[in-house]
Amino acid sequence: TSQVQRGLARLTPAQVDLKTAEVVQFIFVKDQKKIPIRRADIVKHVVKDYRNIYPEIMKSVGRTLDTVFGLMLKEVDVKNHVYILINKLEPPGGELLNMTPSNPKIGLLFVILGIIFMKGGVVKESMVWNTLKKLRVDPGDRHEDFGDVKKVVTDEFVRQRYLEYVRIPHTEPLEFEFRWGQRADTEVSKVKLLEFMGQLHDQDPQSWTQQYRDATSSQTVPVSQR
Amino acid sequence: GKEKASQLHAEGSSFDPSAFAENLLTFMGLNRLEDEGDQVEGGASSGYLPPDAWQRVANRAQCCFRTAPTFHYMMGSFLAELPPPRQRVE
Amino acid sequence: MARPLGESHKRFLQTMMANGIVDGDKARALHRHCCETHGAQYTPDKLDEFIEVINAQLQPMFMQIRKGLSEEDGLQYYALVNMAETDVTRMSADYADNELELFRKTMDLIVDSDNGTASSTDILNCADSLQTKKLKKKETEHVLNRLVQDKWLIEKQGEYSLSTRCIMEMEPYIRRIYQDQVKVCHICHNVALQCQMCENPTCGIKIHTHCVARYFKGRTDPRCPSCEDFWPHEIPEVYRPPSSQ
Ligand SMILES: [Zn+2]
Ligand SMILES: [Zn+2]
Structure with missing residues (x-):
């Protein structure tokens, strides 16, 4: 280790900047598919011999993500050091919304998260599949926009941490239930979701008393203001 | 489950996933004129959804999501190699 | 010391990330909306200066918002490009190795042609002789569709050409790799x-x-x-x- 430390002593600010850039690139690559980022992978693939100054590098990474891109890393698994990249800017509205292309999967995600939220935080999978079938999305069939729907919902959305998909204990045959994942907790505004629900049902969002209370109370602990 | 549902009902409007699906189909631009009155399996309305149905939902739902934009590039995604010599006969 | 970015700059950059490329009109409208949304001072003719401020901060990340002319319509476009070629950038998971090899072979064909196009037939022939892993006809068509959708290629009546976004990002690469042909x-x-x-x-x-x-x-x-x-x-x-x- 003394050899490593001697190496570090010679590390110039320019070299730290270069490592910072590489870590940012790595985070962007992992985020292309919204896969959470593991500290172990950052060290293994990028930081390598500089692991002694990992905290300094990550401080610089955090500063760059914030001051240049308006983004930040959030630790979603403190034990295993797993992070997701989240946005510090408010979702675009008005004209800016029209200039931001959206992925149809966001629509699918809205439907599932919406049902879970409106039903108090947890639903059996059958309720989700039945509702999706009414929307012409069948987990058994290939869908035009989503491909293998069952895989997208129970694998992709789960790995991205939008959803939790867990077995209900003591059920025979096996039954599963859905909850919001940590990414949904940080990324999704319950107030705005409820507003959309109100628009769809032509109903005042406040008429869903319980959900309205939940949405407005959770809004007091935002990811970050500004 | 049941207890929670009735509790929710007592405290305000209930949420019916079937009504939700119906309203969402309308939002997606379902053309109900075709085969009016028919019901497909599962009791949902029949008719045709436009090809951009899910895009419509996504465009509206997007403002509920504070998702980081993703960065995509082509340069730098593969190792630069010289192409094989020209095979064309001049 | 580079000027710090305001919310309006960050919003502009994020929208560029989401779009990859925007035409001049859209960039100017975006500039205005970003400034208005975040209460920043808006000067209509200062788009390029606005972008320069962002680029100064992007430089250490080897990224850039580049301005260029389209071969398609001769109009001005702005694209967010990557300039780094490292082991890390090569981890990009948008395309598999054989899909990238197909793209490279398509570029070879396009650069080697007189008019900047490659026919789908010629590309399908390439797919049969990939070193990484062969692509079947259906798979090749699927990859080509994705490349068009992701704005790397343009397709017109079975003829493929490089998109404006692709040329803007890859121009230095094209000049270096194809210096004898291009x-x-x-x-x-x-x-x-x-x-x-x-x-x-x-x-x-x-x-x-x-x-x-x-x-x-x-x-x-x-x-x-x-x-x-x-x-x-x-x-x-x-x-x-x-x-x-
Ligand atoms: Zn010219
Ligand atoms: Zn001449």
């Missing part, structure tokens, strides 16, 4: 792929289709600007965007 436009000096070529064998200069339109506009006897030979190609109309009537 020519620059005699008029605008940018890499010329979709273009017309002088038929005089001792000349053979290339001019972009849109540069041809502008250069020869209204001339009854078009002659090569280099060798004075008759220019034997059809002179296209100058493209007008639908919005500027």
Whole structure:
């Protein structure tokens, strides 16, 4: 280790900047598919011999993500050091919304998260599949926009941490239930979701008393203001 | 489950996933004129959804999501190699 | 010390990330909306200065918002590009290794052609001889569709060409890798792929289709600007965007 430390002593600010850039690139690559980022992978693939100054590098990474891109890393698994990249800017509205292309999967995600939220935080999978079938999305069939729907919902959305998909204990045959994942907790505004629900049902969002209370109370602990 | 549902009902409007699906189909631009009155399996309305149905939902739902934009590039995604010599006969 | 970015700059950059490329009109509208949304001072003619502030901060990340002309319509575009080629950037998971090899072979075909296009038949033939892993016909078509959707290729009646986004990001790469084959436009000096070529064998200069339109506009006897030979190609109309009537 003394050899490593001697190496570090010679590390110039320019070299730290270069490592910072590489870590940012790595985070962007992992985020292309919204896969959470593991500290172990950052060290293994990028930081390598500089692991002694990992905290300094990550401080610089955090500063760059914030001051240049308006983004930040959030630790979603403190034990295993797993992070997701989240946005510090408010979702675009008005004209800016029209200039931001959206992925149809966001629509699918809205439907599932919406049902879970409106039903108090947890639903059996059958309720989700039945509702999706009414929307012409069948987990058994290939869908035009989503491909293998069952895989997208129970694998992709789960790995991205939008959803939790867990077995209900003591059920025979096996039954599963859905909850919001940590990414949904940080990324999704319950107030705005409820507003959309109100628009769809032509109903005042406040008429869903319980959900309205939940949405407005959770809004007091935002990811970050500004 | 049941207890929670009735509790929710007592405290305000209930949420019916079937009504939700119906309203969402309308939002997606379902053309109900075709085969009016028919019901497909599962009791949902029949008719045709436009090809951009899910895009419509996504465009509206997007403002509920504070998702980081993703960065995509082509340069730098593969190792630069010289192409094989020209095979064309001049 | 580079100027710090405001929310308006960050919003602009994030929208560029989401779009990859936007045309000049859209970039100007975006500039305005970003400034208005975040209460920043908005100066209509200062888009390029606004972008310079962002680029100064992006430079250490080897990223850049680049301005360039489209070979398609001759209009101005802005694209967010990557400039780093490292082990980390090669981890990008958008395309598998054999899909990237297919893309490279498609580029070879396009650069090697006279007019900057490659036919789907020729590309499908390449797919049969990939070193990484062969692609079946259906798979190849699927990859080509994705490349078009992701704005790396353009398809017109079975002929593929490099998109504006692709050329803007890859121009340094194209000049380096294809230095013996690629020519620059005699008029605008940018890499010329979709273009017309002088038929005089001792000349053979290339001019972009849109540069041809502008250069020869209204001339009854078009002659090569280099060798004075008759220019034997059809002179296209100058493209007008639908919005500027
Ligand atoms: Zn030109
Ligand atoms: Zn000539």
